[in-house]
Amino acid sequence: MxxxxxxxxxxxxxxxxxxxxxxxxxxxxxxxxxxxxxxxxxxxxxxxxxxxxxxxxxxxxxxxxxxxxxxxDRDGPYKPYRQSERLPIYKKHVEELIRKGAAYYCNCSKERLAQIRRIALKQKQIPKYDKHCLSRQEEVKEEIKKGKPFVIRLNVPENKEIKFRDVIRGEVKIMSDNLDDQVLMKSDGFPTYHLxxxxxxxxxxxxxxxxxxxxxxxxxxxxxxxxxxxxxxxxxxxxPILRNPDHSKLSKRKNPVWASWYLEQGYLPEAVLNYLALMGWSHPEQKEIFLMSEFVEVFDLKDIKAVGPAFDRVKLEWMNGEYLRKLPISNFQFLITNFYKNKLPKDIVIKTIPLIRERIKKLSDYLPLCEFFFKKPDRYDIDLSSKKELLVKVRKELERVKEWKADTIGQTMQDMANREKVKTGEFFMTLRIAITGKKISPPLNESMEILGKEECLARLDIF
CATH class of the missing domain: 3.40.50.620 (HUPs)
Structure with a gap:
């Protein structure tokens, strides 16, 4: 299996x-x-x-x-699955290695080990332990009995070719002379990764x-x-190790590295996994977007490329946006209200989705775009103090609108801009900021329809 x-x-x-x-x-x-x-x-x-x-x-x-x-947290036949609970197992196996001569006790001081390293580096050699304790095992054991701290090291044989086959990289060979006598058991009784x-x-x-x-x-x-x-x-x-677009190793300095950050920002799990699947691997049909069930069907370990792939958050955002746009509106609404911990009214959210689904790339983009639907602006991107006279006229004109629909609102405002001889762009930017507080927002007429006549008039009353 x-x-x-x-x-x-x-x-x-x-x-x-x-x-x-x-x-x-x-x-x-x-x-x-x-x-x-x-x-x-x-x-x-x-x-x-x-x-x-x-x-x-x-x-x-x-x-x-x-x-x-x-x-x-899910028991199986080989528990425990936490290494700190498996110490007796490691102790038993490292003692077996000692009996076979494949490992040995070492109680060299930190100072001596540091000196060995300095000398090796000075001589432009690979820093590694010099097997000093291997030839004095009885003496070392006596010192250990008296309480001297010790570790257990791997006894790497000399001049041995070690080779193995890697599914992705093919045959790998290395001479044992390039390997250190790795510590297998630390002085605190815990094993190292290698053992x-x-x-x-x-x-x-x-x-x-x-x-x-x-x-x-x-x-x-x-x-x-x-x-x-x-x-x-x-x-x-x-x-391969994931790398930044500039080919440097993925690190906290250039990219968020904790996986949960992406969930907290509103990336969909399936979009992130889809993107990761393409790191060093290509779909046989060159698809970029596919379900995990399809990935399971077409994936083969040997098809992964050894070259470190670039983890590009811009590309991930694009893919996440594609996933969001394919969602039915009801699913989109559920994700948004759930993401914002059910603090936003569902009826408003579902009305706003058609306005923003082409713009949004992750769920956390929603509120910066749509916050004005849920509360009046508390600041404005542009100072409208010079536009008060125009906004008073706008309010009166809007008050006369009988059918509060986007098309009617838009036509009424366009006709007014023409009468007032105000450039269309300048007129609608002034109205947009008065209603939303922002220079960039979802489509204005549709937004005003969702807000309702009473709310829009109240926002214009401020001026």
Whole structure:
């Protein structure tokens, strides 16, 4: 059975948008193959844990519709799914590695390790541990008994070619001499990522390790661990890292990175997932917009390109707008009222949608465009003090309108502009600002029809 997983660390506000992309690829591959999608929380870096982060990550993944089969909040056959609850498992396995000579104790001081690094850099060599403690294991064990802090390191063999096949990148080779004797167990008794990920992936029967390309360089270390345990390798696929349009790494400085931010701004989950699906992959029919069910049907892991795709928020906004415009008005109204926590009257919202659906790109665009429908302007984009005389005449003219419809309002105002010899653009801009407070608004005549005659006259009374 195909079993995929993501293993986010609860060290930030939420799941990173790049990790949501990785989650999508894991999810779709599991669904396509009628397998299982698992979430495992990697909380071994205790110093960097953020309170509430795990819950937020799970909530966000669910909100995007990437429903998982096993997780800390959804028990499965390989629980627990939180690494901090699996410490005895890691301890047992790291002791096995020590017995096999694949790992060893190290109690070098931070000062000595820093010195090794400085020397290596000065000599333009790859900074790595010099195996000092490997040849003095009995002495190290005695020092440990006396209370000296220690770690457990991977014993990387010398001059060994390590190779593996990556679904996306083909065959990858590296010589072991370029690898460090990675710390597997820290002095606090918690495993590092490298030990925990291998042990957990094997014990949880993960068939496909689909993760970001930043972990590609760590994979040879993981293969050494699989070999030391005598375990078969999973299938590896390292997906490209999302980048900014200028090809720099996606970061908080240039783009919002927390996935929930996009929901909070009124991007639709299905639009975001559709856009992410196109990161490094193309629909066989070159479609840009498609349902997730279709994505499951046509997707193949091997079709992902290795080049880092550009995450362009302008393109995402366009796609989100396309999704919104395709919605039936009743669905659009539901999303808007729900987005604004049911504080806006539904009858007004549904009337305004035809006026703004071509302009709106995300749900948070609605109120800046339409706030004047729900309350009188408290400020005006242009000072209308010089237009009072004209606005008094406008009010009298509008008061005489019997049929309060957009066409009638528009024709009445056009005729008045002609009589007063005021340029059409200037006349309607003055009226627009008097009614809405803004230079840019939905179509004015239709907006006035929705507001109603009494409300429009009241707004002109201010002048």
């Amino acid at each position: 195909v079993r995929t997983r993501i293993a986010p660390s609860p060290t930030g506000e939420d799941i990173h948008i790049g990790n949501l992309y990785t989650a999508l690829i894991n999810w779709v591959w599991a669904k396509k193959n009628k397998g299982k999608f698992i979430i495992r929380i990697e909380d071994t870096d205790q110093e960097r844990l953020v309170k509430g982060s795990q819950q937020k990550i799970l909530e966000t993944i669910n909100a995007f519709g990437l429903h998982y089969d096993e997780a800390p 925990a990920v291998v042990v957990d992936d094997y014990l949880m029967k993960i068939s496909h390790v689909i993760r970001a390309e930043e972990w590609l360089s760590s994979t040879p270390k993981h293969i050494l661990l699989y070999e030391a345990f005598g375990w078969p390798l999973p299938i590896f696929a390292h997906v």
